[in-house]
Amino acid sequence: MQQPREHTLKAFDEDIDRLRALIAQMGGLAEHAIGEAMRCLAQRDLEGARKVVEDDKKLDRLEIETEGRVVQLIALRAPMAGDLREAVAALKISGVVERIGDYAKNIARRVPKLEDAGQIEPLSLLPEMARIATQMVHDVLDAFVNRDAEAAVAVAERDQAVDDFYDSIFRALLTHMMEKPNNIGQSAHLLFVAKNLERVGDHATNIAEMVYFAATGEQMAERLEKAGSL
Amino acid sequence: MTPEAEIDTLPQHGQAADELPGPRTPKMRARDISVFYGDKQALKDVSIDIHDDRVTAFIGPSGCGKSTFLRCLNRMNDTIPAARVTGRIELDGEDINSSKMDVVQLRARVGMVFQKPNPFPKSIYENVAYGPRIHGLATGRQELDEIVENSLKRAGLWDEVKDRLQDSGTALSGGQQQRLCIARTIAVDPEVILMDEPASALDPIATAKIEELIHELRGRYAIAIVTHNMQQAARVSQRTAFFHLGELIEYGKTKDIFTNPRHQRTQDYITGRYG
Numbered sequence: 305m306q307q308p309r310e311h312t313l314k315a316f317d318e319d320i321d322r323l324r325a326l327i328a329q330m331g332g333l334a335e336h337a338i339g340e341a342m343r344c345l346a347q348r349d350l351e352g353a354r355k356v357v358e359d360d361k362k363l364d365r366l367e368i369e370t371e372g373r374v375v376q377l378i379a380l381r382a383p384m385a386g387d388l389r390e391a392v393a394a395l396k397i398s399g400v401v402e403r404i405g406d407y408a409k410n411i412a413r414r415v416p417k418l419e420d421a422g423q424i425e426p427l428s429l430l431p432e433m434a435r436i437a438t439q440m441v442h443d444v445l446d447a448f449v450n451r452d453a454e455a456a457v458a459v460a461e462r463d464q465a466v467d468d469f470y471d472s473i474f475r476a477l478l479t480h481m482m483e484k485p486n487n488i489g490q491s492a493h494l495l496f497v498a499k500n501l502e503r504v505g506d507h508a509t510n511i512a513e514m515v516y517f518a519a520t521g522e523q524m525a526e527r528l529e530k531a532g533s534l
Numbered sequence: 535m536t537p538e539a540e541i542d543t544l545p546q547h548g549q550a551a552d553e554l555p556g557p558r559t560p561k562m563r564a565r566d567i568s569v570f571y572g573d574k575q576a577l578k579d580v581s582i583d584i585h586d587d588r589v590t591a592f593i594g595p596s597g598c599g600k601s602t603f604l605r606c607l608n609r610m611n612d613t614i615p616a617a618r619v620t621g622r623i624e625l626d627g628e629d630i631n632s633s634k635m636d637v638v639q640l641r642a643r644v645g646m647v648f649q650k651p652n653p654f655p656k657s658i659y660e661n662v663a664y665g666p667r668i669h670g671l672a673t674g675r676q677e678l679d680e681i682v683e684n685s686l687k688r689a690g691l692w693d694e695v696k697d698r699l700q701d702s703g704t705a706l707s708g709g710q711q712q713r714l715c716i717a718r719t720i721a722v723d724p725e726v727i728l729m730d731e732p733a734s735a736l737d738p739i740a741t742a743k744i745e746e747l748i749h750e751l752r753g754r755y756a757i758a759i760v761t762h763n764m765q766q767a768a769r770v771s772q773r774t775a776f777f778h779l780g781e782l783i784e785y786g787k788t789k790d791i792f793t794n795p796r797h798q799r800t801q802d803y804i805t806g807r808y809g
Binding site for chain 2: 309310311312316382383385386387389521522
């Protein structure tokens with residue numbers, strides 16, 4: 305259901321706008337962090353990787369700020385219906401986005417360990433996988449800010465592509481490990497990077513479900529079941 | 535099982551109680567109720583069932599018709615000369631507007647508590663004893679004493695007044711007066727209790743006591759409450775009806791109305807976007 309009108313109490317709208325802006329800001333940081341971590345990985349940029357790790361603290365701080373604002377909104381404004389669902393979604397989404405930031409940090413931390421890795425073939429697949437996963441994060445947070453349930457469904461549907469990438473990288477790395485046992489350590493690190501990106505896709509999908517519920521009051525799974533039974 | 539579980543909150547065997555097979559007969563059934571005050575139509579074709587094991591809340595902006603509808607349920611609109619009511623209201627299947635219905639008897643079966651506590655200017659005891667006495671519910675003084683004590687206990691007032699039953703009812707605090715009025719209503723052993731903004735003139739503590747009382751009375755009586763306080767409707771009711779401009783816009787489980795209303799106007803009203 306749309307919420308086209310403003311609240312009679314203007315300060316309520318300001319609170320909600322501020323909450324949306326915080327989530328958008330967190331999403332922007334997480335998206336940037338993944339992109340940077342992957343760039344540093346490709347270019348072996350140790351300094352850049354350190355900065356990604358350092359910058360993750362911003363996300364942690366924003367998560368705490370979001371939590372405080374949601375609690376305050378519930379206490380002071382007593383939100384109902386769509387407003388309440390949105391406040392709860394914002395609280396949950398901020399936790400998930402913070403987690404996505406942790407994955408970026410995790411990838412960045414592996415950069416030094418891969419510094420002298422030669423050309424490992426799956427490495428060429430990772431940037432494209434990262435691009436899809438971060439685009440999902442970007443789009444799902446747009447969907448949240450716009451209360452767009454359909455856009456959220458579209459994001460969730462893209463998770464399969466990320467999973468497919470993961471499966472194919474997994475197989476390629478396994479083959480690589482068998483062929484070049486002296487590279488197993490580095491291959492294992494790359495496998496973790498791929499796993500982290502796969503988790504980013506999963507989390508974007510979780511956010512999509514939260515956005516869908518906030519916007520419609522119904523669970524996305526129920527809708528997909530209904531669509532499946534038609 | 536708690537009454538709560540029987541109603542909505544806990545599904546049984548994967549089904550909510552409402553969806554369980556078998557007909558549920560409502561205590562009161564209103565069909566196509568319209569009310570006119572002279573030329574002005576205050577209520578348009580409202581149909582609602584009131585069940586005896588739950589609290590039904592009527593919400594909506596001023597002038598939406600919620601109090602008008604409540605007053606139809608025990609024919610309080612009869613007292614307004616220009617008011618005309620059409621449609622059918624049944625109490626246990628019986629037409630309450632039929633000529634055979636004794637309106638005094640009806641109002642004993644369907645009691646009402648008003649916004650402003652209105653105790654009689656008599657003793658606390660007499661306030662409660664008056665109804666049972668005129669309806670001949672007690673055969674002697676001892677039985678009347680018991681009814682008064684039980685009613686005051688059920689209204690959560692006994693401990694506060696048992697040592698001063700002969701004091702004037704009007705000397706009590708606002709919250710106590712309102713509970714006295716509730717005791718007076720339940721003294722005649724009603725089946726339905728209608729409450730019109732019962733706590734809006736009370737402070738938060740007295741309000742909480744009234745809400746707790748409503749909670750305790752549920753299951754024994756069918757309760758319908760009109761309230762401007764949406765949080766109160768959310769706290770005390772299991773069903774909520776939203777009225778707007780004389781129409782019933784949405785009627786459903788309270789938990790659905792306040793988390794996921796179906797109609798835009800309900801959503802606008804409960805989220806503070808009305809007007």
